[in-house]
Amino acid sequence: MHKHHSTRELASPQVGSAIGIALSSRPAQPVTLVRPHAAARAARFFAEKFPGRSMYAVKANPSADLLQILWDNGITHYDVASIAEVRLVARTLPEATLCFMHPVKAEEAIAEAYFTHGVRVFSLDSLEELSKVMRATNDATDLTLCVRLRVSSEHSKLSLASKFGAAPGETKELLFAARQAADALGICFHVGSQAMTPEAYAQAMERVRAAIVDAGVTVDVVDVGGGFPSSYPGMEPPPLERYFATIHRAFESLPISYSAELWAEPGRALCAEYSSIIVRVEKRRGDELYINDGAYGALFDAAHIGWRFPVTLLREPDSNARDMAFSFYGPTCDDMDHMAGPFMLPADVQAGDYIEIGMLGAYGAAMRTAFNGFGSDETVIVDDEPMVSLYLDDEADAVPSNVVTL
Numbered sequence: 175m176h177k178h179h180s181t182r183e184l185a186s187p188q189v190g191s192a193i194g195i196a197l198s199s200r201p202a203q204p205v206t207l208v209r210p211h212a213a214a215r216a217a218r219f220f221a222e223k224f225p226g227r228s229m230y231a232v233k234a235n236p237s238a239d240l241l242q243i244l245w246d247n248g249i250t251h252y253d254v255a256s257i258a259e260v261r262l263v264a265r266t267l268p269e270a271t272l273c274f275m276h277p278v279k280a281e282e283a284i285a286e287a288y289f290t291h292g293v294r295v296f297s298l299d300s301l302e303e304l305s306k307v308m309r310a311t312n313d314a315t316d317l318t319l320c321v322r323l324r325v326s327s328e329h330s331k332l333s334l335a336s337k338f339g340a341a342p343g344e345t346k347e348l349l350f351a352a353r354q355a356a357d358a359l360g361i362c363f364h365v366g367s368q369a370m371t372p373e374a375y376a377q378a379m380e381r382v383r384a385a386i387v388d389a390g391v392t393v394d395v396v397d398v399g400g401g402f403p404s405s406y407p408g409m410e411p412p413p414l415e416r417y418f419a420t421i422h423r424a425f426e427s428l429p430i431s432y433s434a435e436l437w438a439e440p441g442r443a444l445c446a447e448y449s450s451i452i453v454r455v456e457k458r459r460g461d462e463l464y465i466n467d468g469a470y471g472a473l474f475d476a477a478h479i480g481w482r483f484p485v486t487l488l489r490e491p492d493s494n495a496r497d498m499a500f501s502f503y504g505p506t507c508d509d510m511d512h513m514a515g516p517f518m519l520p521a522d523v524q525a526g527d528y529i530e531i532g533m534l535g536a537y538g539a540a541m542r543t544a545f546n547g548f549g550s551d552e553t554v555i556v557d558d559e560p561m562v563s564l565y566l567d568d569e570a571d572a573v574p575s576n577v578v579t580l
């Protein structure tokens with residue numbers, strides 16, 4: 175399932191690859207690498223294999239280029255959470271279908287989404303929000319209203335369990351009221367990001383079943399949300415097909431009509447492999463490397479929630495040193511600009527070396543800031559493979575010719 179690519183597998187450094195960029199241009203600023211072919215492959219995987227409709231959760235990476243790649247590869251629906259995201263997708267992909275899946279919205283945002291951008295799908299988790307949606311749309315009769323249930327995040331690396339979602343005691347009344355107001359009624363949830371087992375969805379679907387039985391309403395849409403994992407060091411999930419099979423089985427056994435639809439809102443899984451960064455080591459102090467990107471750049475998650483990302487030393491010829499564990503300091507003057515890792519790199523890493531930090535397409539790219547004058551907008555398209563892929567085995571022709579398979 176997982177293929178790990180290192181510079182060892184490259185016959186020679188080429189422009190169009192991480193090592194080629196690092197060695198040919200020796201950039202003084204961090205460089206973002208994007209891999210359109212990796213995002214395209216993820217989109218095709220979801221479009222073809224998820225047993226329902228996959229809509230992309232735009233907050234994971236709002237790049238217009240990425241939106242276009244996903245659209246070109248079969249993703250037609252987009253989960254947007256703010257009016258800025260609504261406008262962005264409406265502008266970038268005028269034919270896309272937008273679903274406003276943030277359960278707490280500004281009334282002005284709902285009105286603009288409905289009247290200006292044709293949005294018809296809204297989520298909510300309270301009677302107040304239901305009133306707001308009805309008021310803002312002048313009691314529209316063509317709405318799909320998705321009631322967000324609170325579900326456990328126990329199987330996920332990032333919890334989304336406390337902020338949103340109707341609790342069991344509130345669900346019946348809310349489903350009933352939404353059913354009266356809606357043209358189509360949906361139920362949605364989010365099991366938390368980077369769900370490490372399909373069981374997370376099976377459990378949440380039991381909560382959906384209980385809610386449907388309890389309220390006795392007809393449900394037209396079941397939306398299993400995001401949470402589909404990517405692969406990171408120490409967080410290698412089972413194959414996505416297992417998640418899809420579990421979800422399909424649970425969906426088929428729900429007390430809903432044959433015409434009911436199954437939706438999902440993958441964010442991370444569609445874009446994590448899309449980008450990475452090349453950073454330079456500016457200083458080494460023992461097992462600490464001072465690099466030129468960090469907590470305020472593309473590495474927020476590495477610093478603030480201790481997320482581990484795959485790393486590769488970009489050096490030619492390859493280092494023969496054994497790997498050891500390093501932590502990173504980012505470039506700002508802030509002590510919090512520290513990433514504990516551990517990041518495994520050859521023991522002879524030194525100032526001036528370049529490192530690729532992978533799997534930053536989800537959330538990393540979206541959360542960059544220019545704090546303290548650091549960061550860079552330089553982006554280069556490459557066609558080598560991401561360091562790790564959940565989708566590589568899926569298509570034999572995806573293995574590029576410069577990878578020697580041993």
Ligand SMILES: *Cc1c(COP(=O)(O)O)cnc(C)c1O
Nearest residue numbers: 231367400401402439440441442
């Ligand atoms: C963040 C979010 C997603 C995407 O979650 P991932 O874990 O990145 O797949 C989907 N739906 C909603 C409502 C979200 O808030």
